[in-house]
Amino acid sequence: HETPLILPSLLAADWSRVAAEVKRAEDAGVQWLHLDVMDGAFVDNISFGPQMVQTVRKCTSMYLDVHLMIHRPDHYVDRFIHAGADNITIHVEARYDNSVLETLRHIRAAGKHAGIALHPDTPFEAALPYVNDIDLLLVMTVVPGFGGQPFMEKETMPKLAAARDYRDAHGLKYHLEVDGGIYPHTAPIAKANGANLFVCGTSFYGPSDTAAAMAELKTCVA
Numbered sequence: 001h002e003t004p005l006i007l008p009s010l011l012a013a014d015w016s017r018v019a020a021e022v023k024r025a026e027d028a029g030v031q032w033l034h035l036d037v038m039d040g041a042f043v044d045n046i047s048f049g050p051q052m053v054q055t056v057r058k059c060t061s062m063y064l065d066v067h068l069m070i071h072r073p074d075h076y077v078d079r080f081i082h083a084g085a086d087n088i089t090i091h092v093e094a095r096y097d098n099s100v101l102e103t104l105r106h107i108r109a110a111g112k113h114a115g116i117a118l119h120p121d122t123p124f125e126a127a128l129p130y131v132n133d134i135d136l137l138l139v140m141t142v143v144p145g146f147g148g149q150p151f152m153e154k155e156t157m158p159k160l161a162a163a164r165d166y167r168d169a170h171g172l173k174y175h176l177e178v179d180g181g182i183y184p185h186t187a188p189i190a191k192a193n194g195a196n197l198f199v200c201g202t203s204f205y206g207p208s209d210t211a212a213a214m215a216e217l218k219t220c221v222a
């Protein structure tokens, strides 16, 4: 419903030169950068935490979209707010000390944007209690945990379309984000089903000609 954006995922960048990798995105005209936080419990991988968000914040004024693939996100959320996150997305499937709803309201009360993420197996209906309290709905297009996995079209595109149709029928405004396996050949499928935010790990940071990769991705979602 808004201008489509390509969001590079820092997970696929070269972490030995984080500042340069952030600048690579900035130089390519990126507006939103995606940061994947993994705890080794909610997903079978460990990435980074608030310290990396703070490090990136020092390098750029780009909008930082933080995707928490962690249990007890409510216990950690203030640390990501203070680290400089602009949007914080939490998973409905995670364990909470309090509740999903309280966590979303807490993020927004801090002046930040809040998102809900759905695992590929989770139906859109699981997000229904939260649709009035979110800025963004993330439909995972791979099983979260690793970059470089194939796009799960059949499992996730009907859900994305349902999330778009529900939003439009109810006058809601949330962004629709897809994450996982987004390439020039899959992004148009996600776009046709309602996505406007496209997380690109491998497809952005993989090619050495970043300008060309970005130009192709942007053309595919325009």
Ligand code: DX5
Pocket: 009, 011, 012, 034, 036, 067, 142, 143, 144, 145, 146, 147, 148, 149, 179, 180, 181, 182, 199, 200, 201, 202, 203
């Ligand atoms: C998956 C992460 C994604 C991942 C996408 O758990 O949430 O953001 O980095 O990577 P690609 O684009 O390589 O599938």
Ligand code: ZN
Pocket: 009, 034, 035, 036, 067, 179, 199
């Ligand atoms: Zn992600």
